[in-house]
Amino acid sequence: MTGLTLTTRPIEHGVVLQLSGELDHHTAPRVLETLKRITLTAGQQLVVDLSRLSFCDSSGIASLVAARNHALAADATIALAALPAWLTRVFRMVGLDKVLVTYPTTQAAAAAWSRRLR
Amino acid sequence: MSAAGREAGQPFPEDDPHAEAAMFSTLLEDSAEDLYDNAPCGYLSTLPDGQIAKVNATLLRWLGYTREDLVGRRTFSDLLTVGGRLYYETHFAPLLNMQGEIGGVALELRAADGSRLPVLVTSTVKTSADGQPRLIRTTIFDASDRRAYERELLRARQEADRERERLQRLVTTLQHSLLPSSLPKVPGLEAAAYYHIASRDEVSGDFYDLFPLSRERWGFFLGDVCGKGAGAAAMTSLIRYTLRAAAVYDPDPVTILDTLNTALHQEYRGDNPRYCTALFGILTPDGDGFAITLAGGGHPPCLLLRADGTADFQPTPDGMLIGMLADATFTATTIRLSAGDTLLLYTDGLIEAHTATTGTVDGRYGDQALHTFAVKLAPTTATETIAALAELLTGFGDGLDDDTAALALSVPAHPPADEPTTP
The missing domain is CATH 3.60.40.10 (PPM-type phosphatase domain)
Incomplete structure (x- = not known):
């Protein structure tokens, strides 16, 4: 049992939420709790950094959708950074690739957000 | 200490060392006899053959006997329940003989009115100069609180087990209704x-x-x-x-x-x-x-x-x-x-x-x-x-x-x- 570590850090235009470890039935509720504490304003970006994610089950997928809903409810946008290769297949399977934009890194996600402004 | 003394209503000024010393000496004059008889635990001395030679007032009170009922007339094992007596003869006494002391043994004593008193027993053997056992000194603690606590713990545990079984039955039933x-x-x-x-x-x-x-x-x-x-x-x-x-x-x-x-x-x-x-x-x-x-x-x-x-x-x-x-x-x-x-x-x-x-x-x-x-x-x-x-x-x-x-x-x-x- 490796568990999940959640870290949030503010960036210029929003918040980065990093999920490290196993995102499953046991740990997904913590993502929902953390989301409640992340305040976003219209136009900001929530970047979910998955570079250190080692496992994700259906509850984990649900928590990522909750993150999307949380961002959209504040008129903010959401981007996933460093989606692990093994998760790409699952994303395609559940159709998440169509509703969650992914970038190779958090920097790339930020760059995309800046471009959007121009 | 002086603060505690004041709280207990003993007006010793804390800056008077003589008054404090006097208080201690009053406490120390507490006679060993009184301490023995009215200690918060039972004391019992028996001869090597088990005959009760001396018993304190606390134990007599707990059991509802008079000193005359016990001293020279009964053995320690007479005070035990049947199960306790068996344990005493087969385990307690032999170990005590061998080791010279034994402690923390849970036994049940039988009071004069037939009620049972759960106790913790500690015994030591006093030997003569030539190493022969002369006397067995036994300290007896009232363990009814502890026993009650253990019973409560057991009851809580059984209750939890029953709740869990009920939950599992409910889960199984619910699960079956979904399939x-x-x-x-x-x-x-x-x-x-x-x-x-x-x-x-x-x-x-x-x-x-x-x-x-x-x-x-x-x-x-x-x-x-x-x-x-x-x-x-x-x-x-x-x-x-x-x-x-x-x-x-x-x-x-x-x-x-x-x-x-x-x-x-x-x-x-x-x-x-x-x-x-x-x-x-x-x-x-x-x-x-x-x-x-x-x-x-x-x-x-x-x-x-x-x-x-x-x-x-x-x-x-x-x-x-x-x-x-x-x-x-x-x-x-x-x-x-x-x-x-x-x-x-x-x-x-x-x-x-x-x-x-x-x-x-x-x-x-x-x-x-x-x-x-x-x-x-x-x-x-x-x-x-x-x-x-x-x-x-x-x-x-x-x-x-x-x-x-x-x-x-x-x-x-x-x-x-x-x-x-x-x-």
């Missing part, structure tokens, strides 16, 4: 199902069903609700009835999943959204087998194990997680289930099982391993597939930490052509 009690008989089809619940305390979010739609048409589904427990059970119930009702109304798998998506999206929104993944299929007899229209929403693809020994995943691409978006899209695929073919539907507990043997990068049983398993098995039947799967999953042991459901449908192979039999 078909037995699969219906479909002419020309063999069907088998498997169900593994990871926890006996929580309702699983996996579900499946096979049911008639008309004389010539059957519906089946299998899916997985994100999460488990009471919330997942309520959602599973909604899913099951929505799917069954929608199938009767319009037997098109894509429309049925659309209906379910709308129902779930309306019901579960906000901070704790819930979704499900599912495969829904319609079976129609077709020649010697069945034509299957299958739609999927975010669910792992099913496996077709063919009569010719091959096996392939049957993807339903672009099917989204059901309930996630108001306008989710689902797609259907058609599968022909011919004689000797088996279709296997499963939930992700299977591909996510932790295993040490499959050699996947992340130590979990993956698609590739499942495909290999299917190829080895084909050609097969629904019953055989489920049996092999059950064996595989049992092999995972504790590695199977998620609930797992599987549904297999097969068309019996052609009976071997009647070969001309030579007499």
